[in-house]
Amino acid sequence: MPETGWATVPFMSTLNKTEGVSLYVQIRETLRSQLNSGDFETGQKLPAEDELAAQFGVSRMTVRRSISDLVDEGLLYRRHGAGTFVAQPHVERDHNRLTNFFDTEQAREIDVEVQLLHQEVVPARLLVANALALQETEPVIRIHTLRRVDGIPTAVYDEYIPYLLDPGLLQEDFRYRPAWQVLESAGYKVKRAVQKIEARPADETFARLLDVEEDAPLLYKHRVVYLEDGTPVSLLLCHNRGDKYAVKMTLLR
Amino acid sequence: MPETGWATVPFMSTLNKTEGVSLYVQIRETLRSQLNSGDFETGQKLPAEDELAAQFGVSRMTVRRSISDLVDEGLLYRRHGAGTFVAQPHVERDHNRLTNFFDTEQAREIDVEVQLLHQEVVPARLLVANALALQETEPVIRIHTLRRVDGIPTAVYDEYIPYLLDPGLLQEDFRYRPAWQVLESAGYKVKRAVQKIEARPADETFARLLDVEEDAPLLYKHRVVYLEDGTPVSLLLCHNRGDKYAVKMTLLR
DNA sequence: GAGTGGTCTAGACCACCCG
DNA sequence: GGGTGGTCTAGACCACTCG
Numbered sequence: 001m002p003e004t005g006w007a008t009v010p011f012m013s014t015l016n017k018t019e020g021v022s023l024y025v026q027i028r029e030t031l032r033s034q035l036n037s038g039d040f041e042t043g044q045k046l047p048a049e050d051e052l053a054a055q056f057g058v059s060r061m062t063v064r065r066s067i068s069d070l071v072d073e074g075l076l077y078r079r080h081g082a083g084t085f086v087a088q089p090h091v092e093r094d095h096n097r098l099t100n101f102f103d104t105e106q107a108r109e110i111d112v113e114v115q116l117l118h119q120e121v122v123p124a125r126l127l128v129a130n131a132l133a134l135q136e137t138e139p140v141i142r143i144h145t146l147r148r149v150d151g152i153p154t155a156v157y158d159e160y161i162p163y164l165l166d167p168g169l170l171q172e173d174f175r176y177r178p179a180w181q182v183l184e185s186a187g188y189k190v191k192r193a194v195q196k197i198e199a200r201p202a203d204e205t206f207a208r209l210l211d212v213e214e215d216a217p218l219l220y221k222h223r224v225v226y227l228e229d230g231t232p233v234s235l236l237l238c239h240n241r242g243d244k245y246a247v248k249m250t251l252l253r
Numbered sequence: 254m255p256e257t258g259w260a261t262v263p264f265m266s267t268l269n270k271t272e273g274v275s276l277y278v279q280i281r282e283t284l285r286s287q288l289n290s291g292d293f294e295t296g297q298k299l300p301a302e303d304e305l306a307a308q309f310g311v312s313r314m315t316v317r318r319s320i321s322d323l324v325d326e327g328l329l330y331r332r333h334g335a336g337t338f339v340a341q342p343h344v345e346r347d348h349n350r351l352t353n354f355f356d357t358e359q360a361r362e363i364d365v366e367v368q369l370l371h372q373e374v375v376p377a378r379l380l381v382a383n384a385l386a387l388q389e390t391e392p393v394i395r396i397h398t399l400r401r402v403d404g405i406p407t408a409v410y411d412e413y414i415p416y417l418l419d420p421g422l423l424q425e426d427f428r429y430r431p432a433w434q435v436l437e438s439a440g441y442k443v444k445r446a447v448q449k450i451e452a453r454p455a456d457e458t459f460a461r462l463l464d465v466e467e468d469a470p471l472l473y474k475h476r477v478v479y480l481e482d483g484t485p486v487s488l489l490l491c492h493n494r495g496d497k498y499a500v501k502m503t504l505l506r
Numbered sequence: 507g508a509g510t511g512g513t514c515t516a517g518a519c520c521a522c523c524c525g
Numbered sequence: 526g527g528g529t530g531g532t533c534t535a536g537a538c539c540a541c542t543c544g
Contacts, residue, residue, distance in 0.1 A: 088484060096503065096504055097504060098504045191505070194501065197502070199493075216468075217468075229295070247450045249500075249502045252350055253437075253444055
């Protein structure tokens with residue numbers, strides 16, 4: 001009888017071959033819940049892939065796929081010839097994902113209020129045209145909002161979408177969902193975004209909107225969202241109060 | 254005879270089964286060079302996986318692995334039941350990697366100069382101890398530098414490494430390589446970093462070092478580097494002149 | 507219905523690590 | 526040398542897309 005819990009769990013009995021969920025996903029989530037439950041020590045070795053495959057009643061390629069996903073997430077790591085091991089927990093992950101500010105922030109019971117300043121169709125200025133691969137003066141939908149957190153003005157969002165991509169979008173409510181999520185609901189396959197972050201001084205307009213002194217440091221974000229085929233579909237220009245906002249990201253070797 | 258170049262290239266003859274490079278890597282790089290050469294139009298369909306496998310003379314699972322890598326990079330995208338397609342080029346990728354500032358910036362013939370302000374062993378203050386999972390006052394190696402680009406002071410780096418991890422590191426030259434690269438050379442398996450970015454006003458010290466006015470906007474970066482097993486091995490506190498520096502990152506859905 | 511990608515099998519051989 | 530992960534095969538069946 002091993003002292004770890006690994007070999008004692010009748011893994012294979014938990015798999016369901018008839019439902020819609022693939023085996024490698026079921027196995028991955030089974031392993032993840034084992035890891036999250038905290039039963040396993042940092043650095044502890046998992047059973048070999050052969051053995052896990054036998055326990056789950058699947059082929060080794062299938063269990064490898066499950067493990068690979070968890071390795072990509074940083075929960076496990078492999079050493080060729082040695083084994084698969086449990087990484088230290090609590091390393092923050094999953095910054096580098098497109099997420100909805102409201103899903104993540106409001107879930108923490110933070111009070112977010114959105115004031116719509118403009119929702120209109122305007123000709124693209126050069127910066128916007130460049131980001132969205134349009135000609136200058138082509139029409140774009142502009143959504144301009146001021147966001148308050150706990151009553152404190154925190155960010156000014158200026159978001160642009162090519163009008164000709166889908167004129168019907170002009171009728172959507174962009175206040176509580178980022179543009180990419182509105183596009184997703186409309187059937188577009190949103191895949192990735194590239195953003196650039198700078199520290200900039202507040203000009204007179206932003207100082208007034210954000211209730212800070214002129215030249216106060218703002219965190220400026222320039223984000224372009226792309227579909228899976230690489231089409232740019234939205235540009236977000238975002239000015240955040242420097243003292244109220246931070247961006248996190250994960251870098252891989 | 255198809256009108257595309259895909260079927261006309263004798264792929265399999267280019268593979269080398271005896272050298273050290275795995276087949277899926279050879280196939281991936283062959284496909285990548287085809288894509289980079291620009292012969293293929295955005296949205297063009299690739300041959301089916303079955304056919305590519307036949308052309309390369311490998312099994313379908315092998316060619317799938319190659320394609321999956323390119324899909325992860327954003328060069329291709331798959332549609333279940335429809336095919337694999339070429340994504341739009343020129344989407345910037347591969348931010349989110351740990352890279353050496355000098356490899357990337359000096360390669361562009363930018364003149365970077367590093368002035369060592371301190372290299373010493375000090376007791377960890379609370380911020381440092383928290384980031385590196387140490388007790389306060391445990392000894393850490395501190396590397397404090399001022400960086401000039403084209404003669405203009407651009408960034409102040411303050412980097413910390415647990416002294417007890419490897420006391421010999423104190424003798425290393427940290428000026429032209431980030432700490433994580435020094436650690437890598439010493440045999441440590443560097444895996445990931447988590448960084449937080451803020452906009453902050455320059456205090457008197459940073460204003461003097463960076464030759465800006467007090468309260469000028471700085472881009473502040475707090476970065477912790479982790480080994481593959483999750484051990485934190487370095488903390489970087491970095492203050493960049495806001496008007497001279499930007500951070501880019503890619504977000505995935 | 508034909509073509510495609512998504513999943514899965516039951517093996518195999520190799521390179522690498524460690525005691 | 527025994528155990529491990531890395532790669533690869535030659536199939537198979539399914540789910541999905543599209544004309």
